[in-house]
Amino acid sequence: MQSNIKLGRISGIEIGLHYSWFIIAALIVFSLGEHFRQVNPNWATGQIWFTALFTAVLFFVSLVLHELSHSLVAQARGLKVKAITLFALGGVSQIEGDASDAKTEFWVAIAGPIASLIIGFGCLAFAFGLGWHRPAEPRTGMTAILVWLGYINVALAVFNMIPGFPLDGGRVLRAIVWAMTKNADRSTRIAARIGQVVAFLFIFDGIWEFFGGSGFDGLWIAFIGWFLLDAAKASYGQAEITAAFQGVPVSSVMSRDCVTVNRGMSLQEFVDTYVLRAGQRCCAVEDQGRLVGLITLRDVGAIPRELWDKTTVREAMCPLEKLHIITPDTQVLDALNLMAGNDVNQLPVVANGTLQGIFSRSQLMQLLQARPELQLPAAHYPPITAQR
Numbered sequence: 001m002q003s004n005i006k007l008g009r010i011s012g013i014e015i016g017l018h019y020s021w022f023i024i025a026a027l028i029v030f031s032l033g034e035h036f037r038q039v040n041p042n043w044a045t046g047q048i049w050f051t052a053l054f055t056a057v058l059f060f061v062s063l064v065l066h067e068l069s070h071s072l073v074a075q076a077r078g079l080k081v082k083a084i085t086l087f088a089l090g091g092v093s094q095i096e097g098d099a100s101d102a103k104t105e106f107w108v109a110i111a112g113p114i115a116s117l118i119i120g121f122g123c124l125a126f127a128f129g130l131g132w133h134r135p136a137e138p139r140t141g142m143t144a145i146l147v148w149l150g151y152i153n154v155a156l157a158v159f160n161m162i163p164g165f166p167l168d169g170g171r172v173l174r175a176i177v178w179a180m181t182k183n184a185d186r187s188t189r190i191a192a193r194i195g196q197v198v199a200f201l202f203i204f205d206g207i208w209e210f211f212g213g214s215g216f217d218g219l220w221i222a223f224i225g226w227f228l229l230d231a232a233k234a235s236y237g238q239a240e241i242t243a244a245f246q247g248v249p250v251s252s253v254m255s256r257d258c259v260t261v262n263r264g265m266s267l268q269e270f271v272d273t274y275v276l277r278a279g280q281r282c283c284a285v286e287d288q289g290r291l292v293g294l295i296t297l298r299d300v301g302a303i304p305r306e307l308w309d310k311t312t313v314r315e316a317m318c319p320l321e322k323l324h325i326i327t328p329d330t331q332v333l334d335a336l337n338l339m340a341g342n343d344v345n346q347l348p349v350v351a352n353g354t355l356q357g358i359f360s361r362s363q364l365m366q367l368l369q370a371r372p373e374l375q376l377p378a379a380h381y382p383p384i385t386a387q388r
């Protein structure tokens with residue numbers, strides 16, 4: 001989640017907005033306006049919209065404070081925090097790297113809900129001090145703002161504490177399982193599984209309520225459940241990969257049967273010889289034994305077909321300067337991060353200027369699938385063969 005509009009920095013952490021945020025901001029202002037109009041029919045139109053707008057701004061400030069609590073605790077415990085982004089479904093803190101111990105995970109995760117609870121009860125107490133009493137509707141603009149912010153922040157804390165990973169509650173649960181089992185990956189998988197169960201409960205409840213006549217509210221609950229299910233699935237897959245490839249260098253999993261092609265070859269010849277006959281998806285381009293670039297199906301596809309005869313592999317390839325190169329002892333997990341960060345599907349593995357192999361996402365996935373089929377243990381890797 002990248003922010004599109006940058007608002008500034010707090011303690012070195014960039015605060016920004018994603019475009020999708022504007023949709024939810026507009027929805028909140030309009031529904032608040034409607035709410036204030038119904039509750040206080042004697043208010044002037046200007047007062048209603050000013051109060052709604054001001055309340056919405058304070059609501060987003062309290063969201064930033066929730067995220068900032070996660071981020072500042074993470075910073076205090078030695079993690080790097082890049083940015084906080086507000087988007088359609090709330091806020092997200094981009095914390096680099098994972099917590100190295102259960103205690104850090106616990107405090108980083110619970111800091112946000114604690115902040116929301118303090119803000120929520122603080123606002124309600126303030127409104128109480130100004131003469132508002134439950135369950136009466138607040139009469140003045142000030143108490144109306146405080147009461148709405150109070151309830152929404154308490155609700156935010158409660159919702160985030162639902163034990164569905166990757167929600168805050170799921171992370172707290174993961175930290176507790178981690179402390180008990182002393183196994184970080186297993187705790188992620190357990191928390192993600194529980195997250196999936198919680199997500200299914202949301203979906204069933206949402207559908208149940210929808211057919212029970214609650215209409216949009218039911219659909220909304222089901223939608224949140226679907227979003228949670230997706231997030232829990234992704235976390236589970238991530239944990240599986242982390243567990244399977246922890247400490248494994250790319251030299252153990254890269255493909256070594258790389259085909260090298262001459263840079264002067266035409267694209268037509270390349271497609272005929274290597275793509276159609278040998279089924280290669282990616283080839284190294286060499287010039288006098290030295291790697292000069294990589295050519296993939298994506299590069300070929302970018303050139304109009306009628307030009308394949310006149311275009312050389314060298315003209316279509318991705319040159320070495322633009323490639324992200326890894327060495328045989330780069331860790332698989334680091335290589336995956338590099339791929340994700342640069343939106344590529346393969347990385348050339350180079351040592352001393354010569355190509356040693358290709359590390360690709362599709363090959364890694366095949367490996368993950370092949371292992372259970374062959375009933376190999378999770379940590380079985382081919383022995384590392386001598387380097388060229």
Ligand SMILES: [Zn+2]
Nearest residue numbers: 112113160168
């Ligand atoms: Zn949170």
